[in-house]
Amino acid sequence: MELPMSGTGRDKSGWLSWHAVIVFGFLYLPIVTLIVYSFNGSGVGGFPPRNLTLDWYRMLFADDAIWTSVLNSVLVAFAAMGISLAFGIPAALALDRANFPGKTLFRRLVLLPLILPGIITGLSLLMLFREADVKLSLLTIVLGHGTALISVATTEVFAGLQKLDRAQEEASLDLGANYWQTFWRVTIPNLRLSIIGAALLIFTLSMDEIAVSFFLIGRDNTLPLEIWGRLRRGITPEINAISSIIFIFSLIAIVIWYRLRMSADGKTEIAAELVEAPAQGD
């Protein structure tokens, strides 16, 4: 909705749009630099960029350690997605339609990893695995990501449930379907957009996660930890190259996600919902 704007209003929007330009410049400067210097023959620094080359990409494609870590990350992300959805969907249903002692504590506990610095979640789980004598491996990272990201599945699906018309489920039950059938044939299909959104978000967040993984890592690296290890040894544009490729893939994922959301309800505030949720009161 447009506001009637007086002369002063326009002036105000004048400096506001300059401010917006500056903020966008600030947000995109590192990303542009990253991509530009992935083609820079003489390394990651130095202005202007010179000796444009695809060598770093060639080097990247021949680099087995990186691709192993990418594969590990993808496996971890899928497994974490499974865990988060398997427990996050029922958790959202429980928060929506069941009453049990400790419900408030449960809700807060589920959402906590979203707002807590990753280091605390990582360390606490490290202590759990140590006390339980579990050897650190990709499996411990999966358990860590899966647990931390239940919060995402729960928030997304809970938001979906708020818009769900319960009459459909009632009708299904009245017409003789049992709970199991109603769940799979009415509840889940109605929530599919929330679930797909949650799945994409969980996948991306897991691919990028480093604070929790940092403490739960065994012998096999995930991609962010592989990059981290390389950064400590010195930096090469190979890291720019792999990051640029992943950025492009993320962009594609975002476009798909928004197409889905837009076709569903036109307007999306999903990320804002996600950010707001942990801070919401009862």
Added chain:
Amino acid sequence: MFSRAYRAAITVPPLLWVAIFLLVPYALLFCYSFWSVSATQTIVHSWSLDNYRELIHVHVYLQTLFRSMWIAARVTVFSLLLGYPLAYYLSFHAGNRKDLFYQLVIIPLWVSYLVRAYAWKTILGSDGVLNTLLQYVHLTKHPLEFLLYSPFAVVLTLTHIYTPFAFLPIYASLEHIPRNLVEASHDLGASPFQTFWRVIFPLSIPGVLAGATFAFVLSLGDFLAPLLLGGPSGIMISNIVVSLFGAAYNWPLGAAISLCMLLLVLGLLFLSESLEKKWSFR
């Protein structure tokens, strides 16, 4: 309409998972903080307050905690200064480009946090992009050394990372303001500034609080940006925890620091939640 069995089926599995992988680990963090390490580097399960005494008596811990809070406070202020006017511009002046700009704020969130921190390192280094650019246009003769390995670099990078997090809830709260309130204020003769200050800003306070909480809490617990860009003067409290869990091998002391951080964070969440309720007009 939902049977007991149904409610049990949606409640018990997530409850159990959350108990095992969140509640128990946080409880372990609490327990560890009262234990100690023997000379042979095993964890001694005897209870004492020694770790907490050490935290109070060895100045470096409190000093680093205060430095971290100071860094986090600056990140919060800068994120709000960048995020609020941007959110305001999008919500009230961007017209039909609103959705596009909204996506533009979100997209950087999909580039790995680690990679963006690394990109800043390649920009700020002494032979980095910025320094060579400044020398290229003859603004400086020698590289500016304070750019990298300083608290400045940490604040800049964390501000970059948390500005979208500050933006999102502010934008959501601005979008929720009924536009007829703003029109009424104009019609009753308020200047644009008065309308902003007396109508719009008070209604957006819950969003500001949520954004500020996010920026402060997440940057307070960060350890990767300080490791990559902070240098000795940019060390933050989580770096100490990391080294206590690594080479220094004193998990109990690390747990005590983490527990203090956890309590600080929970206190802030509680505070911001009650302030939000107070300012919430819905």
